[in-house]
Amino acid sequence: MIEKGKRWWALYVLCAGELMIVLDTTIVNVALPSIRESLAFTESSLVWVVNAYMLTYGGFLLLGGRLGDYFGHRRLFLCGIALFTAASLVCGFAGSQWLLVTARAVQGLGGAVVSAIALSLIIDLFTRRASGRRRWASTASSAPPAAASACSPAAC
Numbered sequence: 001m002i003e004k005g006k007r008w009w010a011l012y013v014l015c016a017g018e019l020m021i022v023l024d025t026t027i028v029n030v031a032l033p034s035i036r037e038s039l040a041f042t043e044s045s046l047v048w049v050v051n052a053y054m055l056t057y058g059g060f061l062l063l064g065g066r067l068g069d070y071f072g073h074r075r076l077f078l079c080g081i082a083l084f085t086a087a088s089l090v091c092g093f094a095g096s097q098w099l100l101v102t103a104r105a106v107q108g109l110g111g112a113v114v115s116a117i118a119l120s121l122i123i124d125l126f127t128r129r130a131s132g133r134r135r136w137a138s139t140a141s142s143a144p145p146a147a148a149s150a151c152s153p154a155a156c
Helices: 004-039 043-059 061-071 073-093 097-125 128-150
Strands: none
Touching (some): 004 043, 004 097, 043 061, 043 097
16 A cells, blocks of 8 residues: 555646646647658648557557456556657657657557546555545546646647
8 A cells, every 4th residue: 555645646647647638639739730841741641640649559558458358557657658749759769750650659558558548546545445536546547638638729
């Protein structure tokens, strides 16, 4: 069991990780015009920059949660964040269309693992004895994704 003070820091880290994942799904839309110019995407192939992420993200949510049950939630959360960050770095330096689309797909895989496991970790951190705090922590963990979706360029 984690100490009381460290529990709240863990909640902040989990919420920040979830915020990063949700922001990435929407913020790429702002960069699509410059991506199209610099990598010579056609209108029809540019869609795959967004779709590669969303397809792997949606496709691996259940698998990410199940793998967390087998290998440990904390370990897989950290692996998911590392995978997502590494794929983000590759996306930033991608010099070709196929590399960008592939890196976006890997980002979706890392994002799915993080999203699937984050809520499980929050529930594990706040035990049944503190049921009021547990409800508050579950609600607080949904605030960053909701705020990111509401403030995204797609919502405006």
